[in-house]
Amino acid sequence: MAIIFDINERGELMVDAKTLTVEAFYQLYKSDKAPNKLNAIKLLKYVFFMGDITEKNPHRDIAYHLRESYAKKDVFGDANHKFSKKEQEMIENAIQWYYTLNRDCVDRLALAVNKQVDQITKLLEDSEEITVKNYRDRVELLKDIKNILISKTQTDDFVEKTKKKAKTKGNAARSPMEMGLILTQSNDDEELE
Structure with a gap:
């Protein structure tokens, strides 16, 4: 629901x-x-x-x-x-x-990825200034962030596609029965056979 x-x-x-x-x-x-x-x-x-x-x-x-x-x-x-x-x-x-x-699980995945990106952003905002000593570490971190952002974009695309598939004509959300969450009498009979 x-x-x-x-x-x-x-x-x-x-x-x-x-x-x-x-x-x-x-x-x-x-x-x-x-x-x-x-x-x-x-x-x-x-x-x-x-x-x-x-x-x-x-x-x-x-x-x-x-x-x-x-x-x-x-x-x-x-x-x-x-x-x-x-x-x-x-x-x-x-x-x-x-x-x-x-x-659903797709929404939770998107939320978890967004939360991770927020935490990384906060880490960067709160961290020390770039120095010659920590420059290489920062470059490596930025490479990792690039990969995370690519993954986030792919996750967002996946979530959007999954949500579009879960819609019916007229952009109405599918009912629990249409999604197979509620079994009808005929579904119950089919499963028993």
């Missing part, structure tokens, strides 16, 4: 009933007692920014180690926003469920 969060043209998160059938999202939503559910919507938007890897998420290309502060700044207006203990637990649970429901 894929959970799709939609952000409208005003930057507001649109929550549908399907999203709220997942207990982790429903807990965030019902924790806000205000009629307009403004805080709940903000918390769910934060979950979207932290967990979504699709092109709909404007935060998807922010370096992994910076994503939290940028998401907090965007949603709450403060990069150092503090969650209550209860909010933190609900958010962590919701992000985990978002990952679980929206990522």
Whole structure:
């Protein structure tokens, strides 16, 4: 079951009933007692920014180690926003469920590669200046990075092709039954023969 969060043209998160059938999202939503559910919507938007890897998420290309502060700044207006203990637990649970429901093995592969590239970038940003003494090590590192980036490009291409194959006419996502995740009575009968 894929959970799709939609952000409208005003930057507001649109929550549908399907999203709220997942207990982790429903807990965030019902924790806000205000009629307009403004805080709940903000918390769910934060979950979207932290967990979504699709092109709909404007935060998807922010370096992994910076994503939290940028998401907090965007949603709450403060990069150092503090969650209550209860909010933190609900958010962590919701992000985990978002990952679980929206990522297959191909998505997880792409995410792992992106995270590695972010870590290498951070290492380079935080490392010492180039000197004559460490020049050769830096050249070797850059060669390794070139190979990693080639692998990332190939992985991204593979993910894109795989995702396109998983779509049907009209760019609609395939249902769990079409993907063979849910067996019909006739499928059950065929397997028994």
